[in-house]
Amino acid sequence: MRPSVLVQYALPHRALSRIVFWATRWTWRPWKDFLIGQISRRYHVDLEEAERADFDAYAHFNAFFTRALKPGARPIDPDPATLLSPADGRISQAGAIRAGRIFQAKGQSYSAAELLGDAAAAAAYADGEFITVYLSPRDYHRVHMPLSGELVSTVHVPGRLFSVAPFAVQAIPRLFARNERLVCHFQGAHGPFVVVLVGAMLVSSVSTVWGDLQIPPYASRVTARDHSGAGIRLERGAEMGRFNMGSTVVVLLPKGSARLDAGLVPEQVLKVGQRIGVFAE
Numbered sequence: 001m002r003p004s005v006l007v008q009y010a011l012p013h014r015a016l017s018r019i020v021f022w023a024t025r026w027t028w029r030p031w032k033d034f035l036i037g038q039i040s041r042r043y044h045v046d047l048e049e050a051e052r053a054d055f056d057a058y059a060h061f062n063a064f065f066t067r068a069l070k071p072g073a074r075p076i077d078p079d080p081a082t083l084l085s086p087a088d089g090r091i092s093q094a095g096a097i098r099a100g101r102i103f104q105a106k107g108q109s110y111s112a113a114e115l116l117g118d119a120a121a122a123a124a125y126a127d128g129e130f131i132t133v134y135l136s137p138r139d140y141h142r143v144h145m146p147l148s149g150e151l152v153s154t155v156h157v158p159g160r161l162f163s164v165a166p167f168a169v170q171a172i173p174r175l176f177a178r179n180e181r182l183v184c185h186f187q188g189a190h191g192p193f194v195v196v197l198v199g200a201m202l203v204s205s206v207s208t209v210w211g212d213l214q215i216p217p218y219a220s221r222v223t224a225r226d227h228s229g230a231g232i233r234l235e236r237g238a239e240m241g242r243f244n245m246g247s248t249v250v251v252l253l254p255k256g257s258a259r260l261d262a263g264l265v266p267e268q269v270l271k272v273g274q275r276i277g278v279f280a281e
Contacts (some may be wrong), residue, residue, distance in 0.1 A: 001056040014218055017161055019251035020202045021216065024244070025259040035061040043138035044213075049073045066141050066207075066242045076237035076273035078112040083258055083277035084237055086146045086195060087249045088139040092132040092169060094264040094276075097252070100126040100276045104209040105170040112252060114177035115196060117157040119187065124192055127255040129277075133270060135166060135249050136208070142242040144272045146251050147258075147279075149186030149193060151210060157181050158219035164200040164248045176250060182206050184240070190279050191257040197241055210236070211237050214241075237273055256280055 026032065033055050039045060047053040053066040058064040076084055092104050100111045100122060100279065112122035135141060159180040162172050169175055180199040197206045199215060206215040210232045234240050253260075260277040270276070 009200050010256060014161060017202055017205075017218070019200075019206055021244070022066065023059045027060050027089055027114060032058065032060045035207075039065075039123060040225045041135065043066075045138050049140075055229075062205075062244050063155060066153045068142075069140060074144075074272040076150045077275040079275070079278075080236070081150045082148050082275040083252040083253075083260070083279070084144065085133065085272055085274040085276050086240075086251055087133045087135055087143050088271050089135040089249075089269075090142075091264055091266055091268045091270060092134045092166075093266055094131040094260055095129065097125055097128045097130050098214065100182065102130050102132075102176075102250075102252075104132075106212075108173055108175075109169070110174035110177035115181075115250065115252075116183050116194065117155050118183075118224075121194075123253045124254045125194070128257075129253045129258070130250060131260060131262050131264065131276060132248060132250045134166070134169075139271045140272065141244075142239050142272075143195070143197060143249055145236055145238050145240050145275070146195070147188050147190075147193065149188035149234065151188050151230070151234070152185040152192070152226045153185040153227055154185070154208075154211075154214070154225045156214065156219045158221060159184060159199075161199055164198065180215060182208070182241075184208070186234075191254050193254070193257070194250075195240065195250040196252070197243065198248040198250060200247040207240060207244060208241040210240055215243075217244060 036055050037105045049069050086129050100112050103109050113119040116122045159178050159268050162175055182197045184195045207213050258277050258279045
């Protein structure tokens with residue numbers, strides 16, 4: 001096993017993430033401008049599409065990292081029968097869920113029950129479809145709705161905070177089912193669907209539009225919140241959450257509700273609002 005993978009098991013994941021959480025919110029101007037400049041140059045961040053391109057417009061690094069884009073920067077596919085990419089990033093994997101198992105990488109898979117932290121809820125997706133999108137530091141870090149739906153519940157599942165970079169995904173078994181994550185259950189016109197926001201080392205903070213900061217605090221047990229009847233409905237393409245720093249989004253669809261486009265392949269670049277599939281007729 002590569003040293004870069006072995007060290008993942010030894011590092012104090014949560015302690016390091018707490019330090020980064022604080023450091024990315026420090027408002028001392030030289031510090032936050034240094035971080036913004038380093039990330040912008042190293043990862044070739046396109047500031048032209050940001051709503052505010054001036055470093056001075058951001059109170060701290062996390063405000064820059066979760067920046068809004070200019071109106072119209074991410075047009076959504078005009079066909080209302082299409083599914084949309086929930087995030088900017090690259091496809092990690094996409095395809096069929098086979099007998100309840102989700103493909104992670106060559107030789108690696110995990111169960112929908114593990115991912116959702118609920119075997120009963122996972123039953124609806126046993127033979128459905130999934131897409132996993134990896135967000136790199138250069139990407140826009142707000143997560144949007146792949147289709148319209150009403151929030152039914154959220155489940156905060158405790159776990160580790162392994163890196164979700166490609167080298168770790170290929171080497172660490174059941175990675176997405178082991179990392180801390182927020183599972184968001186929705187009910188749409190064509191049935192239920194799930195959007196899972198997966199945390200990662202140093203970048204484990206997750207917020208939602210209906211509840212602001214969800215992670216941290218970190219969980220010691222699976223914690224479910226019932227939102228049914230609260231009237232939290234989000235339309236296709238609307239923002240639903242964000243990574244304060246970045247990670248991975250996994251979308252699950254039940255069998256027969258929709259089908260992903262056949263041309264989706266690993267490492268394919270996606271943008272929010274881009275078509276990734278179509279509702280089943």
